[in-house]
Amino acid sequence: MTSVWLRPEPDRRRRQPQLSRESITVAAVGLLDAEGVDGLTMRRLAAALGVTSTALYWHVETRDDVLDLAVDHVFGAVPIPEKTEWRADARTLVRGWRRAMLDHPWAAALIGRPMLGPNVLARTEFLQEALSRGGLKDRELTVATRLLANYVIGAALTEATWRASSAADREAARRHVTAACPTLVASRHLAGPERDDDEIFERGLDVILR
Amino acid sequence: MTSVWLRPEPDRRRRQPQLSRESITVAAVGLLDAEGVDGLTMRRLAAALGVTSTALYWHVETRDDVLDLAVDHVFGAVPIPEKTEWRADARTLVRGWRRAMLDHPWAAALIGRPMLGPNVLARTEFLQEALSRGGLKDRELTVATRLLANYVIGAALTEATWRASSAADREAARRHVTAACPTLVASRHLAGPERDDDEIFERGLDVILR
DNA sequence: ACCTGAACACCGTTCAAGT
DNA sequence: ACCTGAACACCGTTCAAGT
Numbered sequence: 508m509t510s511v512w513l514r515p516e517p518d519r520r521r522r523q524p525q526l527s528r529e530s531i532t533v534a535a536v537g538l539l540d541a542e543g544v545d546g547l548t549m550r551r552l553a554a555a556l557g558v559t560s561t562a563l564y565w566h567v568e569t570r571d572d573v574l575d576l577a578v579d580h581v582f583g584a585v586p587i588p589e590k591t592e593w594r595a596d597a598r599t600l601v602r603g604w605r606r607a608m609l610d611h612p613w614a615a616a617l618i619g620r621p622m623l624g625p626n627v628l629a630r631t632e633f634l635q636e637a638l639s640r641g642g643l644k645d646r647e648l649t650v651a652t653r654l655l656a657n658y659v660i661g662a663a664l665t666e667a668t669w670r671a672s673s674a675a676d677r678e679a680a681r682r683h684v685t686a687a688c689p690t691l692v693a694s695r696h697l698a699g700p701e702r703d704d705d706e707i708f709e710r711g712l713d714v715i716l717r
Numbered sequence: 718m719t720s721v722w723l724r725p726e727p728d729r730r731r732r733q734p735q736l737s738r739e740s741i742t743v744a745a746v747g748l749l750d751a752e753g754v755d756g757l758t759m760r761r762l763a764a765a766l767g768v769t770s771t772a773l774y775w776h777v778e779t780r781d782d783v784l785d786l787a788v789d790h791v792f793g794a795v796p797i798p799e800k801t802e803w804r805a806d807a808r809t810l811v812r813g814w815r816r817a818m819l820d821h822p823w824a825a826a827l828i829g830r831p832m833l834g835p836n837v838l839a840r841t842e843f844l845q846e847a848l849s850r851g852g853l854k855d856r857e858l859t860v861a862t863r864l865l866a867n868y869v870i871g872a873a874l875t876e877a878t879w880r881a882s883s884a885a886d887r888e889a890a891r892r893h894v895t896a897a898c899p900t901l902v903a904s905r906h907l908a909g910p911e912r913d914d915d916e917i918f919e920r921g922l923d924v925i926l927r
Numbered sequence: 928a929c930c931t932g933a934a935c936a937c938c939g940t941t942c943a944a945g946t
Numbered sequence: 947a948c949c950t951g952a953a954c955a956c957c958g959t960t961c962a963a964g965t
Contacts, residue, residue, distance in 0.1 A: 509889060510890070513893055618878075628894065629898075632901055646920070650917050653872070654924060654925075657870075657875060658871060661871035661872075662863070662871075680723060680833055687835065687838055694858055711863065714861075
């Protein structure tokens, strides 16, 4: 199934329809924040919008479309910084990127769909531009951009997953891993308190941006 | 819902049951390879095993359990290399890790569940051990391990997603991005031919392991 | 153009019952 | 201990019909 971004938006020249892609997207993000991915149902989403579930299909082709829209919406909240020094710019962007995904833990798991939304693309482009200001080009530029992007994605995904599970589960997981391989737990391989994770993430950036 | 790995396996002291966690896992991986995540249905899985769908619930608590088992099974295929020089060891492991996820593109998207399976843990532990042989310890060791692990996860996720989509969709995506932000496409931000991606991934490793 | 209502073909999961 | 069968409460999506 092709992604939303590759298909033209339906004509909309009438006035005051009850629904719009925008309103659907916002409602979807709300539901996802509250209930998680499995909680987002076309019927529940419709109910939240005061409409029949089937009405959504005039604005959107599938449930996956809704998820694509929601993910891109979250990326829209990542601030694109004023340009200063290139390292600082790249750092700020990537930091905001990670923050956004931690604020909406369901989003990280959905990156397993092509990220072609306008907000995602704009952020990626900014990142690449910052790195090119740092003197990188051609192959080096590609490598660096992907390295950074993949690092945030991976970090956000694992951290978001960890935090999305209940405290009880986290405790159980810790005991499980302690029993299975003690060296891992001793070195804090499992995510710990937030401040700690933030620190570790930043040190990773240091290595990359050295 | 707590993950499979945190709950005891049901007693099994009778002889010759038709089903086992092992057989279920293998069948699940087969189905996932053939049909993707949405194609894995408890009913279809049961049919593939010549059994009623409800029979699965004696061996497994939920469909998510099946997914956890399948992911860990895939990790079992990642070779743990003989120990030689630490950099080479880390590289070999991570390379195999990426390969495994590219061979089973559905797996990458499922990492949004705590990775606590025995096979995953063993690989992570090997990676950390290799890095510690390289002289890293404490905070530095944690940072490096997570950096590497998150890089593979991110890279595998984006690449697997890209390859899982049809050739037509990829072409459409390329045109879409070309129109939206030409600089990105010129620099091969979108994944290209396989050899190219392999190369780019390895250069990223160079940076990290420098 | 935009939304409703009824309907189709599925789901995951529970539970009593069989062997 | 392990599996079947019937049943429940949902799903996503289609499509004719309304306005």
